[in-house]
Amino acid sequence: MMRVCRSTLAGFWLSTLVAGLLMLVGCSSLPTIVPDLARSQGAPVQLSGAGGPLSAAQSKAVLDRLGSGGQETGIFERHLAIEEAIAGSPLTTGNKVLLLQDGPTTYQAMFKAIVAARDHINLETYILDDDEVGQRFAQALIDKQQQGVQVNLIRDSVGTIGTPPAFFQRLKDEGIKVLEFNPMNPLVSRKEWELNHRDHRKLLVVDGRTAFLGGINISSVYSGGSFSGASRERPDGTLAWRDTDLQLQGPVVAEFQKLFLSTWERQKGDPLPAKDYFPQLQSVGREVVRAIGSTPDEPFSQIYATLLSAIGSAETSIHLTNAYFAPDPQLLAALEAAAARQVDVKLILPSQTDSWLVFHAGRGYYDRLLRAGVKIYERRGVILHSKTALIDGVWATVGSTNLDWRSFLHNEELNAVVLGQEFGDQVQAMFARDLAASDEVTLARWVNRPLDWRVKELFARAWEYWL
Secondary structure, eight states: OOOTTSTTHHHHHHHHHHHHHHHHTTOOSOOOOSOOOOOOOOOOOOEEETTEEOOHHHHHHHHHHHHHSSSOOOHHHHHHHHHHHHHOSOEEEEEEEEEEESHHHHHHHHHHHHHTOSSEEEEEESOBOSSHHHHHHHHHHHHHHHTTOEEEEEEETTTTTTSOHHHHHHHHHTTOEEEEESOSSGGGOSSSOOTTOEEOOOEEEETTTEEEEESOOBSGGGSSOSSSGGGSBOTTSOBOEEOEEEEEESTTHHHHHHHHHHHHHHTTOOOOOOOOSSOOOOOOOSEEEEEEEEOTTSSSOHHHHHHHHHHHHOSSEEEEEESOEEOOHHHHHHHHHHHHTTOEEEEEEESSOSOHHHHHHHHTTHHHHHHHTOEEEEEOSSEEOOEEEEETTTEEEEESOOEEHIIIIIEEEEEEEEESHHHHHHHHHHHHHHHHTEEEEOHHHHTTOOHHHHHHHHHHHTTGGGO
């Protein structure tokens, strides 16, 4: 996530202070947040399409197609059934998925979809800044509301603490429904108040037919690209942000719509105007996608459990790119076990960050991972904010979830899992580009790191549960 140490510095330190007080009274152990991942002998995996659930034969044909291309892998047979049991959401076929890299490309696609909206726009975001990009979004949403398109907005209270109330009042005055997720002020909370519970999802659903999700917030920090040398610095001299989003069309969009509406209901928002939130969706492509949303209201993080299941099923490769890496013991053990069975485990992590504590907490695990055979690379020249994973070249996920305790335990998060060699090749090409722009961290180099780095790692590790 874009950490609150930017425009939301005050909220971050208030949260940290409260967290520290809680830790002092004894809340320092990690609860069991994943179920038993042992493979169950259940029914075969079933897929859904535009017309509803596919037959067993149709589902098998789709899975056979997914598993037939490229390298040999048992991930479909070994993983998908338990993933379905964990996530509870269907695998849907007939989708079109577009991989979007960095802010300019993503915003361009979003604005095009917003301009074309005819019925409703549902937007959920962690950060919505009152800057050039935020004002562009605000005006685009107001324009559509004035045209009779209903706009509904969920914004996180901590993530938008730096955005003036007048910004949101303007939206409300135009008829846009605005819901503040878990208000920081306990006097206006609509349910049990818990400051550390945040909505870190980034989701845009237009007319119930097109969805966008990933790591990109609404902020001018994304105004530059991250790959061309000329664009790595923004006009104000700061580094460009490297991030990843998806644009999706097809039956899976209904699953993301359900997640938005569920959040609105759980936060006790005012009743939404009647609109066609669930239009009849057609098959528009060949991608098989699962929508997964996690919330602290549930016994464990569905996204985290799904990722652990995929890592445990990996046979050839695990390629992770993530902005905030502060792993818990279960994830560490899963990565080490994969490397021990000769799986190619590569992590691309930031070399510079907007979150000092998470950055050094994660680096505190480098020695252990490097000795286990995990390869670590740090992306140079940008602020890395992507959250992607590619397992065996055929199981990919893009979303808002970081590899840290906050995402696993305290945040509302949202990811899409996309299956198959075709999309996997696109994610692999993106990973290769980032890898070429990264520096490898070797064990020989790491054991000789400066003393002040070690001190920072120890300090940050003490706070990683709450970061």
